[in-house]
Amino acid sequence: MSASLSRTTPLSRRRLLQLLAAAGITGPAAVELLAQARRPISIDAVRQASAIVGESFTDDRLAVIETALRRNLDQFQIVRDLEIDDLVEPAPVFDSRRR
Amino acid sequence: MADDDLVFKSGQELAALIKARQVSAVDVVRAYLARIDALNPKVNAYITVTADQALARARQADREIAAGKYRGPLHGLPYAPKDILATKGIRTTNGSKVTADWIPTYESTITARLNKAGAVLIGKLNLLEFAMGSGVLSGFGPARNPWDLDYGPGGSSSGSGVALAAYMTPLAVGTDTGGSIRVPAALCGIVGLKQTYGRVSRYGVTTLSWTLDHAGPMTKTVADAAMMLQAMAGPDPRDATAAHEPVPDYSKALTGDIRGLRIGVPAGYFFDGNPEEAATVRKAIEKLREMGAKIVTVDVPHANLAGSAGWIIAMAEGACFHEQRLKEKPELFDPLVRERLEAAKFYPAVDYVKSMRIRTLLMDEMRQVFQKCDVMAVPGGGPAGKLDSPERARSDVKPGSASTAFRGGNTFIGDMTGLPAIVIPCGFTAGPPVLPLTIQFYGKPFDETTLFRVSHAYESATDWHKRRPPLSAGSSRTSAGGDQPIL
Numbered sequence: 257m258s259a260s261l262s263r264t265t266p267l268s269r270r271r272l273l274q275l276l277a278a279a280g281i282t283g284p285a286a287v288e289l290l291a292q293a294r295r296p297i298s299i300d301a302v303r304q305a306s307a308i309v310g311e312s313f314t315d316d317r318l319a320v321i322e323t324a325l326r327r328n329l330d331q332f333q334i335v336r337d338l339e340i341d342d343l344v345e346p347a348p349v350f351d352s353r354r355r
Numbered sequence: 356m357a358d359d360d361l362v363f364k365s366g367q368e369l370a371a372l373i374k375a376r377q378v379s380a381v382d383v384v385r386a387y388l389a390r391i392d393a394l395n396p397k398v399n400a401y402i403t404v405t406a407d408q409a410l411a412r413a414r415q416a417d418r419e420i421a422a423g424k425y426r427g428p429l430h431g432l433p434y435a436p437k438d439i440l441a442t443k444g445i446r447t448t449n450g451s452k453v454t455a456d457w458i459p460t461y462e463s464t465i466t467a468r469l470n471k472a473g474a475v476l477i478g479k480l481n482l483l484e485f486a487m488g489s490g491v492l493s494g495f496g497p498a499r500n501p502w503d504l505d506y507g508p509g510g511s512s513s514g515s516g517v518a519l520a521a522y523m524t525p526l527a528v529g530t531d532t533g534g535s536i537r538v539p540a541a542l543c544g545i546v547g548l549k550q551t552y553g554r555v556s557r558y559g560v561t562t563l564s565w566t567l568d569h570a571g572p573m574t575k576t577v578a579d580a581a582m583m584l585q586a587m588a589g590p591d592p593r594d595a596t597a598a599h600e601p602v603p604d605y606s607k608a609l610t611g612d613i614r615g616l617r618i619g620v621p622a623g624y625f626f627d628g629n630p631e632e633a634a635t636v637r638k639a640i641e642k643l644r645e646m647g648a649k650i651v652t653v654d655v656p657h658a659n660l661a662g663s664a665g666w667i668i669a670m671a672e673g674a675c676f677h678e679q680r681l682k683e684k685p686e687l688f689d690p691l692v693r694e695r696l697e698a699a700k701f702y703p704a705v706d707y708v709k710s711m712r713i714r715t716l717l718m719d720e721m722r723q724v725f726q727k728c729d730v731m732a733v734p735g736g737g738p739a740g741k742l743d744s745p746e747r748a749r750s751d752v753k754p755g756s757a758s759t760a761f762r763g764g765n766t767f768i769g770d771m772t773g774l775p776a777i778v779i780p781c782g783f784t785a786g787p788p789v790l791p792l793t794i795q796f797y798g799k800p801f802d803e804t805t806l807f808r809v810s811h812a813y814e815s816a817t818d819w820h821k822r823r824p825p826l827s828a829g830s831s832r833t834s835a836g837g838d839q840p841i842l
Contacts, residue, residue, distance in 0.1 A: 302701070305701055309700050309701060311700060313697070317697065320693075320694050320697070320750070321694070321697050321698050321701070323750070323752050324694050324695070324697075324698035324750070324751060324752060325698050325701060326752075327751060327752050328666075328698055328702075330663075331662075331663040331666050331667060332663075332667070332702075332703075332706050334659075334660060334663040334664075335660065335663055335664050335667065335706055335709055335710055335713065336706065336709070338657075338660065338709075338713065340709070340712055340713070340716065344712050344715050344716055344719075345712065345715060346708050346711030346712050346714070346715065347566075347711055347712075347714040347715045347718065348566060348711075
């Protein structure tokens with residue numbers, strides 16, 4: 257076995273879904289398994305991220321935001337999991353002739 | 356003519372009576388004002404009622420009509436817009452304590468055009484705060500579904516759906532970013548049109564999402580929706596996204612003839628909601644086949660992404676729009692709105708842009724759908740559910756529920772692609788309670804004409820739209836079954 261293959265390579269979420277599908281686990285069950293394995297967001301993580309977005313929140317607000325973001329991660333993941341062709345550009349199209 | 360006789364007529368029927376001077380605009384407005392007085396304490400459809408101004412406008416309409424200066428079918432007809440459309444000199448609350456006392460110094464293009472056409476504004480309608488709140492904790496409390504007061508009317512154009520279902524206005528205006536015209540239309544059993552993005556100007560409509568917002572007519576009949584769109588549509592120099600597409604004569608679509616029309620019916624996702632509604636919609640599609648339409652199977656492979664990607668776009672744009680307001684007065688927001696907007700500040704830009712690419716993907720898939728059909732038929736998204744408790748209403752994270760991606764129903768794809776879509780009644784649940792069920796048609800860009808054609812034909816061949824909720828002005832709850840006229 258070569259040195260590169262002997263290293264543990266982190267599996268991408270996409271690859272994990274493929275492996276689960278091969279094992280017959282698909283759909284909501286697969287998504288739930290991956291959700292449980294996902295690294296959790298913490299209030300501390302949101303507090304630190306607040307510095308990036310230039311905001312400061314009380315601990316109470318951070319708790320609300322953290323709970324909402326954990327739910328939002330499922331939305332993000334569905335979008336992130338999609339393999340999309342390079343030729344697909346964002347809508348709307350920028351038009352320099354703005355009227 | 357008795358007030359009851361007037362309020363149960365369609366806008367088109369009232370227009371004919373007003374034009375022929377068989378009734379006055381003042382009489383019509385008075386009839387609706389009396390009905391609002393009687394029912395609004397129960398259903399909370401209106402935030403503001405402009406009785407004096409409405410009567411003054413109605414008197415002006417009557418004078419003009421008597422002098423031969425008839426402006427068209429909207430002349431003298433009452434209407435009410437969702438309280439997110441700026442009305443100059445008239446309080447516009449956005450359904451929020453944050454802007455509870457805002458008196459705009461400008462008029463939205465939509466209300467300006469309806470006013471110019473002679474329509475009479477009778478009040479401003481309740482909504483979910485900033486088109487995205489809980490309704491329950493939004494600034495002016497929840498509107499209630501006239502079919503059962505313990506049930507929600509959907510949103511965010513909640514008051515518009517309620518006012519029409521309860522015959523408190525013949526015409527209304529709503530807005531739609533993810534379904535906010537079509538969901539209350541579905542849950543209240545009325546007609547809701549989200550027209551093509553750009554068909555109607557958004558100037559003067561408080562923004563939730565610049566790229567997803569639409570404003571359109573909500574009515575009791577398809578002909579009334581066509582009548583309203585005729586006045587509302589067209590370019591606007593104050594809205595760069597308002598299209599220069601010619602506005603056709605929509606009345607020509609109302610023939611009742613759908614022979615040869617191709618109706619696409621998608622498999623899977625769109626029919627995965629409520630089974631009773633799905634079955635009812637399939638019966639409606641079969642009726643359309645009997646009327647001469649051709650039914651074809653179509654597919655939208657990534658339809659399930661519309662909700663998740665649409666949510667990211669809507670919340671990110673909304674957080675940007677409300678940035679300053681949220682910093683200055685966070686405590687005045689509906690807790691649900693505040694939660695959504697504050698969380699959206701952390702959305703990665705790459706996810707937003709990818710969601711915009713998903714829009715292109717969906718537009719391409721729908722373009723392929725419309726190579727095979729003229730309209731696509733799907734369930735409207737009912738029936739209504741019970742109103743949330745204040746505890747449950749304050750967060751998207753409901754106690755005891757698993758975290759799941761926002762599905763987006765059958766409506767978000769319309770906002771993501773900008774395609775026109777109309778919801779019309781097609782049945783009722785077995786109950787109890789007996790609640791409306793609806794069918795939704797999607798059309799090609801700027802082809803509202805074909806949507807009017809198919810929906811008017813179905814409506815003319817059925818009588819679902821004529822049923823009235825058994826709401827009695829004398830009790831706080833609906834009466835126990837039977838179609839009794841409302842007070």
